[in-house]
Amino acid sequence: MELELNEEQGLLQSGLRQLLEGACELRRVRRHSYDGDGRDPELWKELAEGGWTASGVPETLDGGGLGFEEAAIVALESGRSLLHQPLIETLLAARALQRAGCKAPLSEIAHDGASATLAVLELSRDFAPDPELPRARSTQAGWELSGEHFGVPFGPLAQRCLVEAELESGEAGLLWVSTDQTGVGWREVGAMDRTVRRYALTLEAVEVPGECGAGAGDALGELPDEWRVLLAAQTQGACARLLEMTVDYAKKREQFGRPIGANQAVKVRLALAAAAVERMLAAVYHAALKIEQGASDRGRAAAMAKLETASPGAEVATQGIHVHGALGYTWEQDVQLFAKRIKTNEILLGSDADCLERVARTIL
Amino acid sequence: MNLDLSPSEIAFREKFRAWLRENLTDDLKWERVADLSHSGAWEARRGFERRMGADGWLGVAWPREYGGQGATLLEQVIYQEELVRSGAPALTSSVGLELVGPILMEVGSEEQRHRFLTPILLGEEVWYQGFSEPNAGSDLAGLQTRAVLDGDEWVIHGQKVWGGFAEHADWGAVLARTDPDAPKHRGISFMIVPMKAPGITVSYIKEMTGGEHLNEVFFDGVRIPRENVLGPLNQGWRVANRLLGYERGVMTLPFATRYERFWEKLRDFASSNRRRGERLSERPHIRAALARSYVDVQMMRLANLRWLTHYLRGTPPAEETSYMKVYWAQAHQGLGDLALELGGGAALGLPGELETLAAGAFSNEWAFSRSTTILGGTQDIQRNIIAERILGLPRA
Numbered sequence: 001m002e003l004e005l006n007e008e009q010g011l012l013q014s015g016l017r018q019l020l021e022g023a024c025e026l027r028r029v030r031r032h033s034y035d036g037d038g039r040d041p042e043l044w045k046e047l048a049e050g051g052w053t054a055s056g057v058p059e060t061l062d063g064g065g066l067g068f069e070e071a072a073i074v075a076l077e078s079g080r081s082l083l084h085q086p087l088i089e090t091l092l093a094a095r096a097l098q099r100a101g102c103k104a105p106l107s108e109i110a111h112d113g114a115s116a117t118l119a120v121l122e123l124s125r126d127f128a129p130d131p132e133l134p135r136a137r138s139t140q141a142g143w144e145l146s147g148e149h150f151g152v153p154f155g156p157l158a159q160r161c162l163v164e165a166e167l168e169s170g171e172a173g174l175l176w177v178s179t180d181q182t183g184v185g186w187r188e189v190g191a192m193d194r195t196v197r198r199y200a201l202t203l204e205a206v207e208v209p210g211e212c213g214a215g216a217g218d219a220l221g222e223l224p225d226e227w228r229v230l231l232a233a234q235t236q237g238a239c240a241r242l243l244e245m246t247v248d249y250a251k252k253r254e255q256f257g258r259p260i261g262a263n264q265a266v267k268v269r270l271a272l273a274a275a276a277v278e279r280m281l282a283a284v285y286h287a288a289l290k291i292e293q294g295a296s297d298r299g300r301a302a303a304m305a306k307l308e309t310a311s312p313g314a315e316v317a318t319q320g321i322h323v324h325g326a327l328g329y330t331w332e333q334d335v336q337l338f339a340k341r342i343k344t345n346e347i348l349l350g351s352d353a354d355c356l357e358r359v360a361r362t363i364l
Numbered sequence: 365m366n367l368d369l370s371p372s373e374i375a376f377r378e379k380f381r382a383w384l385r386e387n388l389t390d391d392l393k394w395e396r397v398a399d400l401s402h403s404g405a406w407e408a409r410r411g412f413e414r415r416m417g418a419d420g421w422l423g424v425a426w427p428r429e430y431g432g433q434g435a436t437l438l439e440q441v442i443y444q445e446e447l448v449r450s451g452a453p454a455l456t457s458s459v460g461l462e463l464v465g466p467i468l469m470e471v472g473s474e475e476q477r478h479r480f481l482t483p484i485l486l487g488e489e490v491w492y493q494g495f496s497e498p499n500a501g502s503d504l505a506g507l508q509t510r511a512v513l514d515g516d517e518w519v520i521h522g523q524k525v526w527g528g529f530a531e532h533a534d535w536g537a538v539l540a541r542t543d544p545d546a547p548k549h550r551g552i553s554f555m556i557v558p559m560k561a562p563g564i565t566v567s568y569i570k571e572m573t574g575g576e577h578l579n580e581v582f583f584d585g586v587r588i589p590r591e592n593v594l595g596p597l598n599q600g601w602r603v604a605n606r607l608l609g610y611e612r613g614v615m616t617l618p619f620a621t622r623y624e625r626f627w628e629k630l631r632d633f634a635s636s637n638r639r640r641g642e643r644l645s646e647r648p649h650i651r652a653a654l655a656r657s658y659v660d661v662q663m664m665r666l667a668n669l670r671w672l673t674h675y676l677r678g679t680p681p682a683e684e685t686s687y688m689k690v691y692w693a694q695a696h697q698g699l700g701d702l703a704l705e706l707g708g709g710a711a712l713g714l715p716g717e718l719e720t721l722a723a724g725a726f727s728n729e730w731a732f733s734r735s736t737t738i739l740g741g742t743q744d745i746q747r748n749i750i751a752e753r754i755l756g757l758p759r760a
Contacts, residue, residue: 001373001438002365003666004673069365247755262758267751274750275690282666289365304659357648359655364631364645 003285005073012066013073019050020081026334033084033195038157044085048113052087056094061103062110063094068226071095072288075230079237082337084195086154088230090116092223093162096174099219104211105176108160117158117179119149119201122224126348127151127189127200133166134203136173142210143167145175145183145203151348155179155186155199163203167215174219176212177203193340222291224349225302229287231345232305235313236280238345242338243273246320253325260323269319276312283308303350303358310346310355317342367669369442376435377442380421384450387415393451405453406532410487413457417487423461430469430477431485437675444618449625456529460484460491464537464594467554467603471595476556480535492533492559494524494581495604501526502745504539505548505601509583511540511555513590518542518555520563520586530566530579533559538583543598554600556592563587573731574714616692617672620665623695626729627661630654630699633722634706644706657702660695667691683753686746693736693743700733 005013023046032040047053056071057063066074075088090109093116097105108114124131127150134147145165152161156179167173177184183206191198247270250261260266287305290298317339321328328335350358369377392405392412416422425440426432435443447455455461465484468477483489500507509522520540530536536557543551557564563586568576595603631654634644644650668688671681703726704711713720714727737743751757 001367001369001669001676002673003367003669004365004677006365247757250757259758261751262760264748264760267757268744268747270755270757271747271750272690274755275687278684278687279663279667279691282670283663285365285670286367286666289367292365304662307659308663353652356652356655356659359659360651363658364635364651364654 003282003289009069009073012070013077016052016074016077017080019046020077020083024081024083026082026337029082029084029195029337038084038194038197040085044115045113047085047087053090053113053115054094054110056091057106057110058098061106063106068292069288072229072233072284075233076237076284079234079341080241082195082238082341086115086117086158088234089118089153089158092226092230093118093160095226096162096219096223097176099222100174100214102174102176102212102214105160114160115158116160116162117152117154118162118223118227119152120164120220120223123152123349124150133164133172136165136167136175136208136213138168139207141207143175143208143213145177145206145208147203149201151189152199152201153196155188155197155201157197161201164220169215171215172220173213173215175208177206177208181206183207191344193344195337195341196344225299226291228302228306228349229284229291231349232280232287232309233284235309235342235345236277236284238338238342239277239280239309239313239316242317242320242335242342243270243277245335246270246323250323266323269323273316273319276316280309280312297362300359300362303355306350307352307355307359311352313342314346369438373438373442376439377446380443380446381450383419383421384446384452388412388450388452392453409453409456413455413487417485422457422487423465423485426465426485427469430481438672441617441672445621448618448621456490456532457484457487459493459537460489463493464491467594471603473591476594489534490529490532492530492536492581493527494536494538494557496526497523498525502742505552507539507541507552509538509540510544511542511553516590517587518590518592520555520557520583520588522583524581524583525569526578527581528577528579530559530581535559536581537594539600539604546598549601551598552600553597554594554603555588556594557586557588561586561588572734573728574716616688617665617668619692620661620668620695623661623664623699626699627658630657630703630706639708650706653702653705657698660691660698664688664691664695683749686749686754689741689746690743696733696736700730704730
């Protein structure tokens with residue numbers, strides 16, 4: 001019985017944390033995401049050189065061969081650092097491509113350091129009332145892909161996009177497209193969390209070579225659950241960092257001649273936030289384990305992890321802003337950056353009501 | 365990561381499970397007997413525990429040299445969970461087994477160990493825990509019960525409250541002030557008091573459930589031998605305190621087992637009952653409430669398993685146990701609220717009242733769960749501990 005990282009996983013975590021503390025400090029996140037165009041190729045290069053961007057590709061295909069527990073660790077750290085690059089999306093794409101047996105795209109991730117994002121129906125549904133899957137028509141060379149997706153994170157800021165589509169056979173398919181190829185159009189939509197920009201995707205007769213796609217309904221089937229868990233992990237990491245910042249502030253900021261953190265009203269807020277953050281971690285580990293094992297109750301575990309981090313995460317963020325006082329409400333203060341990521345993660349891929357029903361379906 | 369038990373842990377569980385199947389009779393199960401506190405069930409409970417003791421199923425955590433099984437922490441958790449799962453009532457021997465026994469082993473004199481340990485282990489003697497007082501609850505160190513030396517005897521005056529089994533207990537583990545001039549944490553001693561001694565009066569407190577399990581105990585010039593102090597004189601606070609953390613610790617896991625069973629009852633009720641023409645389990649807000657409650661209980665378990673992992677790795681959580689108390693109360697009170705929402709008007713009668721759904725089990729759980737934010741260190745104290753000792757916020 002072990003519900004905690006093992007020694008090796010602990011080292012993996014501290015390695016990535018160290019890298020991100022150096023290469024992805026909040027000033028850099030602001031500079032690229034808020035003041036710049038969202039691109040940060042130097043950081044991606046550093047992540048690729050560290051082996052992180054290909055960590056989800058099997059070792060036999062020259063990737064890191066990391067499992068899902070490790071993917072959760074990457075997501076925890078991406079939240080803690082507020083990473084503004086499509087790292088967890090690239091990890092998830094690699095896992096789905098592997099299940100679908102699509103080797104050519106995996107090679108691009110492993111050898112070319114390609115970054116990837118994901119365009120799937122489950123996420124489109126969070127952005128559009130009644131989205132339909134794009135259609136992929138068979139051609140001599142492969143497929144011709146047309147249709148739309150919504151809410152795609154990073155969009156053209158990633159190099160590739162894994163697109164969920166419907167094949168002529170009626171099967172679900174996964175198709176790998178370049179984000180700048182002919183027929184691929186991106187329209188940026190508003191996203192308060194500028195560290196993960198959002199895009200509507202239009203595909204007009206986009207040509208996809210045969211080796212870059214697969215009819216793989218089952219391969220996709222796992223992806224939304226996995227994404228939910230990684231969003232949950234990311235939120236946990238973001239909440240943990242936000243709480244640390246807030247506790248530090250409560251110790252330093254003085255009013256009436258003493259630190260505001262000496263007041264019991266403030267202590268209660270922070271103690272409850274800490275209890276929530278601790279619980280989130282157990283939920284994330286549990287779900288990561290269930291997915292790694294391919295357990296039959298993994299979908300429920302994923303919904304539980306999402307649920308544990310969704311509105312509790314948003315509440316932690318709200319407390320963090322509150323304890324910072326008026327400063328917390330300003331654009332300059334960093335807690336708001338975390339709050340926006342946390343709130344976004346709460347809403348997407350199943351907020352409370354949706355995840356409660358997901359749990360309910362398995363137990364009632 | 366894994367959530368699996370090892371083969372030897374499974375063997376341990378199966379062995380105890382089989383023993384319980386053989387020895388626990390229906391008349392003792394907590395789900396069937398609404399109120400186990402009174403003497404009717406008392407003799408049967410004691411008989412059951414003596415059988416446990418005779419077969420080596422009491423004090424499994426105790427080291428082998430003291431007659432225990434030297435069970436690992438995980439085995440102790442398994443043991444407690446099996447007890448709950450079987451429907452066995454709470455052990456009347458638990459104060460002796462979990463509080464007094466370990467303290468005797470650590471700081472008791474040779475004579476004290478010889479006299480007290482075996483009867484605890486055999487389920488022959490019951491201990492009462494006399495810690496809290498009317499004016500010393502969360503601030504336990506502020507206790508006022510006094511013991512004054514008179515020749516070779518201590519003379520005890522004072523009042524204790526919230527302990528159980530006082531009427532039936534053979535011995536009391538009583539904290540008393542032995543140095544009124546010392547700072548409050550340093551003038552307290554841990555006394556061993558024969559509960560049948562002259563000057564002790566026991567009464568029951570009726571709880572909001574209507575049940576009577578908790579006692580008030582009055583000490584009016586009770587005389588005990590000078591040597592009946594456990595551990596060093598005036599060090600009673602330290603002696604007693606190492607056990608309070610334990611109470612809040614991973615041993616809340618068996619509560620999760622109990623809540624899981626109660627949750628299953630609620631689920632079954634919702635699946636088989638209708639209100640306003642609709643099956644309860646088909647109403648969206650009921651489905652959401654059942655799922656929420658399920659998640660709270662599971663999360664109480666999972667968060668505990670994470671701390672348990674830390675214990676097993678030899679890096680035991682310290683103040684982190686306060687988190688567990690927070691989750692525990694949230695899970696239990698949520699269940700109590702849900703029970704009444706599901707049961708509706710027909711469930712509002714308490715056990716023993718006129719016609720009432722499930723013999724009052726739903727209302728009883730709601731009322732009983734109101735105690736969970738209070739007992740074992742209030743929710744407020746836990747939050748202070750988290751804020752000050754974990755987060756490092758300054759004391760006021």
